Amino acid sequence: MTVARCLAEIAEIGRDAERGGYSRHLFDGSDAPLRDWFRRSAQSLGLVVEEDGDANLWAWWGMPQPGEAAHVIATGSHLDSVPGGGAFDGPLGVASAFEAVAQLRSDGFVPVRPIAVCAFAEEEGSRFGLPCLGTRLLTGAADAASVLARTDAAGATLAQAWRDSGRDVTRIGPDLERVGRIAAFVELHVEQGRDLEDRGTPVSTASAIIPHGRWRLEITGEGNHAGTTTMDLRADPVVAFAGAVLAVRDVARSRMPGARGTIGRAQFVPGGTNVIASRVVAWMDLRALADADVHEQFALTIERIRAAVEAEGCTLDVHEESFTPRVDFDAELTATIAAALEPEFGPVPSIPTGAGHDAGILAAHVPTAMIFVRNPTGVSHAPAEAARDEDCEAGARALATTLRALAGSA
Ligand code: HGY
Numbered sequence: 001m002t003v004a005r006c007l008a009e010i011a012e013i014g015r016d017a018e019r020g021g022y023s024r025h026l027f028d029g030s031d032a033p034l035r036d037w038f039r040r041s042a043q044s045l046g047l048v049v050e051e052d053g054d055a056n057l058w059a060w061w062g063m064p065q066p067g068e069a070a071h072v073i074a075t076g077s078h079l080d081s082v083p084g085g086g087a088f089d090g091p092l093g094v095a096s097a098f099e100a101v102a103q104l105r106s107d108g109f110v111p112v113r114p115i116a117v118c119a120f121a122e123e124e125g126s127r128f129g130l131p132c133l134g135t136r137l138l139t140g141a142a143d144a145a146s147v148l149a150r151t152d153a154a155g156a157t158l159a160q161a162w163r164d165s166g167r168d169v170t171r172i173g174p175d176l177e178r179v180g181r182i183a184a185f186v187e188l189h190v191e192q193g194r195d196l197e198d199r200g201t202p203v204s205t206a207s208a209i210i211p212h213g214r215w216r217l218e219i220t221g222e223g224n225h226a227g228t229t230t231m232d233l234r235a236d237p238v239v240a241f242a243g244a245v246l247a248v249r250d251v252a253r254s255r256m257p258g259a260r261g262t263i264g265r266a267q268f269v270p271g272g273t274n275v276i277a278s279r280v281v282a283w284m285d286l287r288a289l290a291d292a293d294v295h296e297q298f299a300l301t302i303e304r305i306r307a308a309v310e311a312e313g314c315t316l317d318v319h320e321e322s323f324t325p326r327v328d329f330d331a332e333l334t335a336t337i338a339a340a341l342e343p344e345f346g347p348v349p350s351i352p353t354g355a356g357h358d359a360g361i362l363a364a365h366v367p368t369a370m371i372f373v374r375n376p377t378g379v380s381h382a383p384a385e386a387a388r389d390e391d392c393e394a395g396a397r398a399l400a401t402t403l404r405a406l407a408g409s410a
Pocket residue numbers: 123124125131132354355356357
């Protein structure tokens with residue numbers, strides 16, 4: 001089996017004919033087939049599969065010893081996507097983990113420590129708005145009660161979706177004993193940029209994840225008739241929203257080194273061609289190099305948005321949906337991985353990323369590192385996301401070498 005063939009097994013699951021790419025979200029039509037694929041792949045390798053109370057999947061090579069601290073080597077990523085996402089963001093990490101285990105087993109390697117392959121739930125937060133949902137619940141970084149009340153675009157609560165999927169909402173919550181058994185977590189992920197392509201190297205480790213936050217903006221104006229309402233009598237939230245979009249762009253561009261500001265999702269209510277909207281709901285994604293920078297970026301941006309909203313006679317409500325502080329990965333674990341990879345790959349670079357990952361959530365509890373695989377387009381969260389077959393195989397070999405180094409001795 002190769003990584004490419006492993007990924008080909010899920011290539012038709014969750015395809016988005018309208019947007020292109022994939023739309024795979026928590027408990028939607030793609031979820032169960034992807035979980036079935038995970039189970040089949042794991043069982044074909046003799047791994048024991050379980051799902052924890054937070055809908056995260058674990059495939060075990062050797063079983064953790066209850067009560068024994070920090071001895072498991074875990075790897076994996078996520079299977080869900082953004083709307084219209086690429087084929088590699090998430091699944092590459094899971095498929096590479098299975099391929100790495102297959103290589104180690106065929107080499108006759110017997111781990112001294114248990115190895116777990118994981119697929120964490122709703123990493124993208126595309127349905128209920130909270131990124132890394134499964135790892136935040138698992139580590140207690142998200143409060144179960146508030147998460148259960150979150151709603152999706154159709155107004156369904158997470159609690160209802162959880163029950164409709166046949167799961168027990170009373171099992172949701174932190175499992176710090178399970179987390180405490182992990183000695184190291186390594187996530188392999190397609191690079192979401194062109195750094196490795198520009199360097200001409202197939203793999204790297206990760207140095208850091210920059211901080212990032214998500215806010216929901218609600219701009220309220222006065223719904224009215226597009227034909228009978230003269231321009232002087234309008235309180236149009238869409239015009240105010242146009243000012244908000246430019247404010248996000250201008251602050252990120254001009255006021256904050258390394259900042260990124262995005263509004264990629266908005267709803268006009270009621271959404272009629274001949275109707276002046278009464279309300280705009282939009283989601284803002286802000287990122288910068290340091291936590292304080294994101295907070296300052298937010299304050300400067302909201303100040304400008306408020307001015308644009310008031311200029312149109314509208315009102316603004318702002319709700320923070322998530323904030324993820326900067327993560328600097330475990331230097332000792334990263335150095336161990338780099339040393340293990342050097343014989344085959346030479347000195348591998350260690351690069352920062354602007355993308356969040358489950359590894360970033362686990363890093364608060366467990367020594368954590370990442371391995372990136374070259375992406376020739378550098379594009380991600382879009383169908384153009386890419387990884388060459390030979391680089392995917394190189395990534396799986398790098399992960400196998402890493403697991404051998406980490407699980408080969410007590
Ligand atoms: O949004 C992110 O950075 C990640 O892909 N969830």
